[in-house]
Structures are given as C-alpha cells and as structure tokens.
Amino acid sequence: MWGFKIMSMGAEDFVTAVGNPLDLVEDIVAAHQWPFERNCDEELSVTVAGTWCDYHLGFSFNSSQGGLQLACAYDMRVPGKRQADVHGLLAMVNERMWLGHFDLWIEDGVPMFRHAVLTRGGGGMHASQMEELIEIAITECERFYPAFQFVIWGGKAPAEAIAAAMLETMGEA
Numbered sequence: 001m002w003g004f005k006i007m008s009m010g011a012e013d014f015v016t017a018v019g020n021p022l023d024l025v026e027d028i029v030a031a032h033q034w035p036f037e038r039n040c041d042e043e044l045s046v047t048v049a050g051t052w053c054d055y056h057l058g059f060s061f062n063s064s065q066g067g068l069q070l071a072c073a074y075d076m077r078v079p080g081k082r083q084a085d086v087h088g089l090l091a092m093v094n095e096r097m098w099l100g101h102f103d104l105w106i107e108d109g110v111p112m113f114r115h116a117v118l119t120r121g122g123g124g125m126h127a128s129q130m131e132e133l134i135e136i137a138i139t140e141c142e143r144f145y146p147a148f149q150f151v152i153w154g155g156k157a158p159a160e161a162i163a164a165a166m167l168e169t170m171g172e173a
Contacts, residue, residue, distance in 0.1 A: 021068045021119050022061050024130055048138060052145040055138055066120030070100075072137035073112040074145065078104060078152055086111065088158035089151050093144050096166075099136060102144065111148055113137050 022044045029036045029046045036046040046057040053075040060069045078086050086104055090111075094101050100115030115137065119125055143165075150161035 020061055020063070021125050021130070022059055024125060024127060025059050028127060028130055028134070048134075050138055050142055050145075052142060055141055057134065057137065061119075066118055067116050068119050068125075069114065069116040070133060070137055071112050071114045072141050073105070073110045074141060074148065076111065076148065076152065078109040078111060080109070082152050083109070085151050085158055086148070089147060089161060092158055092162045093147065097140070100140065102140075113140050 020041060022038065022041070025044055025046075026036070026038060029044075034046050034048050036044060038044045042061050042063070044059040046059070048055045048057060056073045056075065058071045058073070060071075061067070062069070083104065083106075090102050090104060100113055102111060103114050104111050115133065117125070117133065145165075147161045147165035150156040150164055151158060154161070156164070
C-alpha cells in the first residue's frame with residue numbers, strides 16, 4: 001500500500017465492551033512504543049512517525065454519545081494566504097475518500113484526517129478494529145501529503161496538485 005502497516009498485537013482477544021475505548025487505544029499505542037499522553041479519561045494524544053512527517057493522532061471519547069473520534073493531523077501549518085486553495089483541495093480529496101474525511105483546523109491552520117466511530121451497542125471495539133482505524137488514518141494522510149505540499153508550499157492549484165499526487169508509478173526504474 002503506502003509503506004505503513006501496523007504490526008498486529010495478536011490482540012483479537014482485547015475488547016472494550018462497555019468501558020472506555022481509550023483504554024484499548026492506550027494498550028495499542030503502548031505496545032507499539034509510540035509516545036503518548038493521556039491527561040484525562042476523554043482524550044489521548046499520540047505521535048507516530050510516518051514517511052513524510054510525524055502524525056499527531058488525537059483520540060476523543062464522548063461517553064454520553066458513545067462515540068470515539070480520531071483526528072490525525074499533519075505536522076504542517078497552512079498560511080492564511082493559502083487557505084482558500086487548501087479548501088479547494090479538501091473538496092477534491094474528500095471526493096476520493098471512502099471512510100473519514102479531511103478538514104482544516106482553522107484556529108491552528110492544520111490539515112487533518114478525521115473519523116468517528118460509535119462504540120455502544122454491546123459489541124464493543126476489538127483491538128484489530130482500532131488498529132485498522134489507526135492504519136487507515138495514517139495511510140490516507142501519507143497518500144495525500146504530497147498534494148497538500150504542492151498547494152501550500154509549491155503554489156500549485158488544487159486540481160494540479162491532486163493530479164500530480166495521484167500519479168502512481170508503474171514498475172521499477
């Protein structure tokens with residue numbers, strides 16, 4: 001795929017049925033020895049090294065709604081003068097998404113992948129599901145990183161950036 005694959009913990013047996021899914025996330029990130037912080041029961045922050053940059057994953061749990069949200073932020077800032085073009089790029093990127101979406105955190109000017117999962121209903125979350133969610137977030141960020149760079153630092157138009165980023169190399173040189 002894109003060179004990023006989470007090693008399985010063999011954690012099919014880990015399930016969070018009624019409890020806080022962040023406990024499961026904490027077990028997974030600790031097993032991978034990724035640096036993380038958990039200052040409260042509702043939030044956990046993780047840093048994962050990718051091919052292009054470090055990704056900052058934020059997990060938020062809303063117990064009243066039974067929802068877990070994952071945000072995977074790039075280690076880049078969008079200058080104010082490039083935000084309009086980045087919004088155009090976001091629309092084009094999101095058309096290509098099957099799961100989750102990309103957003104721009106306006107306050108900090110940070111592009112990110114976001115996805116939410118409902119955790120209630122009795123089935124709970126399995127470690128393998130959580131690992132897949134993390135892998136999807138990072139893989140999608142890796143896939144679109146060049147397009148964001150082309151727009152933000154290369155000054156390219158969104159359509160030109162997405163076309164260049166989506167080129168797939170055939171064979172080997």
